[in-house]
Amino acid sequence: MMHAASTFPPPRRRNSAEGQEEAESLTPARCLKARALLGWNERQLAEAVGCSLQTIRYFEAGNGRPRNRTVAAIGAALERAGIAPLP
Numbered sequence: 001m002m003h004a005a006s007t008f009p010p011p012r013r014r015n016s017a018e019g020q021e022e023a024e025s026l027t028p029a030r031c032l033k034a035r036a037l038l039g040w041n042e043r044q045l046a047e048a049v050g051c052s053l054q055t056i057r058y059f060e061a062g063n064g065r066p067r068n069r070t071v072a073a074i075g076a077a078l079e080r081a082g083i084a085p086l087p
Contacts, residue, residue, distance in 0.1 A: 026075045028062045034083045035060075048077035 035045050042060070046053045051070055058064040059074070066074075079085055 026071050028060045031056075031074060031078070032060050034078045037083065038078070038081050040081075045074070045077065048081065049073045 031045075035042075040048075042056045043053055046056045049056070049070070050073065051066070055066050055070060056074075059066055059071070065071070075085070
């Protein structure tokens, strides 16, 4: 069975300083709010980020902290979708 190609653009590569800064500012609550503003479900965010659904669920529930580069990729996906960068 063939799956439709994702409509999300590939993640933009960032340097480690950008990733660290973004990872520190993106909290599970901010991620949930941003996703709600976009009208995205967890699976849509996971596809936009290129990570597993479980990673998004654990992060938003506050049950775990993904690697900084994954959190930075979440922030970048939200930014590409129109959410302003977080302070």
